[in-house]
Each structure stands twice: as C-alpha cells, then as structure tokens.
Amino acid sequence: MFRSWRIGRIFGVPTELHWSFLLVPLAILVYSYETGIGLRWSQVQWWSSVTILLFGFVLVHELGHALTARWCGVHAQKIILFPLGGGALIPHEPKRVSQEVLIYAAGPLANVLLALLALPVLLYQPGGGYLIQYYLNPTGNLIVLPTLTEQLLGITFAVNAVLAIGNLLPAYPLDGGRILRALLKRPIGDRRATVVATLLGILIGVGLIGFSWHLGDPVLSLSALFIVSFSALELNRGWQRRQLERTELVDVLRPAPADRIYTTDSVARARALFAKTDARVLPVYDNWNQLSGFVEREGLTAGGSA
Numbered sequence: 001m002f003r004s005w006r007i008g009r010i011f012g013v014p015t016e017l018h019w020s021f022l023l024v025p026l027a028i029l030v031y032s033y034e035t036g037i038g039l040r041w042s043q044v045q046w047w048s049s050v051t052i053l054l055f056g057f058v059l060v061h062e063l064g065h066a067l068t069a070r071w072c073g074v075h076a077q078k079i080i081l082f083p084l085g086g087g088a089l090i091p092h093e094p095k096r097v098s099q100e101v102l103i104y105a106a107g108p109l110a111n112v113l114l115a116l117l118a119l120p121v122l123l124y125q126p127g128g129g130y131l132i133q134y135y136l137n138p139t140g141n142l143i144v145l146p147t148l149t150e151q152l153l154g155i156t157f158a159v160n161a162v163l164a165i166g167n168l169l170p171a172y173p174l175d176g177g178r179i180l181r182a183l184l185k186r187p188i189g190d191r192r193a194t195v196v197a198t199l200l201g202i203l204i205g206v207g208l209i210g211f212s213w214h215l216g217d218p219v220l221s222l223s224a225l226f227i228v229s230f231s232a233l234e235l236n237r238g239w240q241r242r243q244l245e246r247t248e249l250v251d252v253l254r255p256a257p258a259d260r261i262y263t264t265d266s267v268a269r270a271r272a273l274f275a276k277t278d279a280r281v282l283p284v285y286d287n288w289n290q291l292s293g294f295v296e297r298e299g300l301t302a303g304g305s306a
C-alpha cells in the first residue's frame with residue numbers, strides 16, 4: 001500500500017514518486033472546476049503547469065541535500081517525492097557536524113538560489129516592484145494583472161522563498177530543526193539535542209496550525225500536523241530509549257522455576273518443567289550447579305513428540 005514508483009535516476013540519485021501522487025490529478029480537477037461553468041480546460045492546463053513547476057522546486061531542494069551528501073562522501077539512497085513535499089533518504093550520518101549542517105542547509109539554499117535567479121528578471125519587467133510586492137502578499141490589496149511569464153517568475157520567486165524560509169524553521173523534522181540538533185549535539189549531548197529540536201517542532205507546529213486556520217490554508221494545516229506528529233514520535237522514541245537505559249535487568253527478571261534441570265536430566269524432564277511455566281528458555285546446570293547452557297521450548301517440542 002505504501003509503495004512508490006521509480007521515475008528514474010536524476011544526477012545518479014534514484015528518484016521515486018509516492019503512491020499518494022495519484023491524488024494530484026484529482027486535486028487539479030477539483031481546483032479547475034467552477035460551479036455553474038463546469039470544468040475549465042484552461043484552468044486544468046494552468047494548474048497542471050503550476051504543479052509540475054512546484055515539483056521541480058521540491059526536486060531541486062532534495063537534490064541539494066542528496067548531491068551535497070554525496071559530495072561529503074555520504075551515500076544518498078534515494079529521493080521520494082510526496083504531494084506536499086519530498087525527502088532525500090540519507091541512511092548514514094556524516095562524520096563531522098559541519099558536514100551534517102551543510103547537507104541539511106543545502107536544500108533550502110538551492111531554493112534561495114532559484115528565488116534569487118527569478119528576482120532580477122521579475123524586477124526587470126515593467127512595474128516589477130509592484131509584482132514583487134504582489135507575490136510577497138497575494139492576499140493584500142494590491143491588484144496587478146501579470147502576464148504568463150510574470151506569473152511563472154512570480155511563482156518561482158515566492159514559492160522558493162517560502163520553501164527556503166519554511167524549511168529553515170528550527171522545528172524537527174524540518175531542515176532547520178535538524179541543523180539545530182546537529183549543532184547542539186556536542187554542547188548538550190545527543191539526547192538533549194533531540195528533546196530541544198522535537199519540543200520546538202511541537203510548539204512551532206501547533207503555532208503553524210493556528211496560523212493556517214487564520215489563513216484558511218489546508219496545505220499549511222496538513223504540513224503543520226505532519227511536523228507535530230513527527231516531532232512527537234521522535235520525542236517519544238528518545239524517551240523510551242532513555243527508559244531502557246535506566247531500567248536494570250533486575251527489574252525485568254523473571255523468577256527461575258524452583259526445580260532445576262541438569263545436563264544429565266532427560267528431555268522428558270525438561271519438557272515436564274516447560275509444561276509448568278510459560279518461559280521459552282530454561283537454564284541448564286551441570287552437576288556442580290554451574291550454569292552450563294540453555295534449552296529452548298521450541299527445540300524440545302519439535303524434536304521428539306511423546
């Protein structure tokens with residue numbers, strides 16, 4: 001069910017589309033439908049082009065991570081593209097903190113680069129200043145009627161600026177949160193660094209959910225919900241690891257059965273002892289009462305059936 005499809009290798013990095021991409025054409029149709037008019041093909045074409053453009057930006061972001069990882073000598077396993085973003089799978093951490101920071105920063109930096117490429121071209125258009133203002137605040141009062149080229153440039157500028165700034169928020173699992181965790185590892189230790197980054201993830205995520213309600217933006221709501229749940233999961237995982245480290249075996253030890261079995265006992269006697277307990281393994285002693293080894297319930301019951 002949670003599968004993804006390989007679309008090819010981009011700069012040598014295997015790239016996959018997540019199955020939830022099947023929802024994208026549906027979303028395009030919904031966005032292109034107007035009550036009373038029906039499906040408008042010009043809108044379908046427009047939203048399809050915008051979607052392809054957006055995935056281009058996400059792909060550039062992920063390639064920023066993957067190619068920088070490779071440059072640092074770390075294997076980038078693959079890139080997976082989701083409808084609301086993407087992820088570069090880098091299974092092993094780099095040796096140095098500076099490399100880790102560089103790999104996480106490279107994604108947002110790639111978006112900064114795209115925004116900075118679009119900015120001067122947009123400014124060069126007649127009324128360029130107004131265009132920039134409009135794209136920085138599309139719900140503002142400023143009314144502009146951009147041409148198709150200006151629209152594409154404006155989207156390139158604004159979306160990449162949002163992708164860069166958004167991903168640099170110091171909230172786990174965003175790039176900013178991972179950078180923060182990498183930087184805190186040495187001064188306060190792995191565990192505390194994770195606690196700080198994930199708590200910030202929960203706080204900032206909850207703040208973003210409120211903000212998205214204020215804006216009425218379902219995409220931001222979903223992204224914020226994703227941040228909160230990922231942070232909570234990672235925080236919980238860290239807490240459980242800590243509990244395991246603190247728990248001594250004496251606290252989880254099961255009492256040994258009163259009867260001991262010895263190396264010279266018959267298998268039948270061991271089976272009789274297994275019948276009295278739900279233990280799957282029993283200690284076996286030699287005739288000096290020294291621990292000699294273990295017998296497993298499975299091995300005994302499968303061996304001889306009597």
Ligand SMILES: [Zn+2]
Pocket residue numbers: 061065104107108167175
């Ligand atoms: Zn990223």
